[in-house]
Amino acid sequence: MCLHDPEPGGLASPGAFAGGRPAGLAPWQASRAAAYVERQLETTIRVVDLARATRLSPSYFSRAFKTTFGLSPQKYVVERRLTRAKRIMLTTNGPLCGIAVTCGFSDQAHLSRVFRRREGAPPNAWRRERRQASALT
Known part of the structure; x- marks a missing residue:
């Protein structure tokens, strides 16, 4: 079974992919990521820490973040x-x-x-x- 399985009961959650591309972050994830950045602005902010706060893998998080915010996490x-x-x-x-x-x-x-x-x-x-x-x- 592949990650993007259109069959019910597949591994991908509904809305996880849009046309083969990751959907944006859920509202709670976007809010949590933005709040994390504001709290930690004076320190080094790593993508892996942002991803952990949103319960996503770093690679998926980066793509979903860019879809949501229009910028990469670093930018x-x-x-x-x-x-x-x-x-x-x-x-x-x-x-x-x-x-x-x-x-x-x-x-x-x-x-x-x-x-x-x-x-x-x-x-x-x-x-x-x-x-x-x-x-x-």
Whole structure:
């Protein structure tokens, strides 16, 4: 019997595959994965740990996660780290080195490299620009 068995009583659960591709995560799994990422953002987040939290194998989890969130788990984590870094940069005067570590980047250079690639400007310039714009309104 193969994993995708259309016969009742087969190994695949209903809705587990859609057209030969994995379906997305169940709502409880998506919620649990997102919460895990938010709780562990400042640490190393491994796919195997996310998969364990959702009771799936790492390979299936990765495919289902991408189907659900539109990003691989690794890219999702980077996006969440950048979002948190932006929020902290706009609401505090904290140094970038502290913000980087708080958000799970290895150091300020790592934050700056990823930030510039994603936003097109270094973090300090982005912060200054946003603060000036909000001061004018």
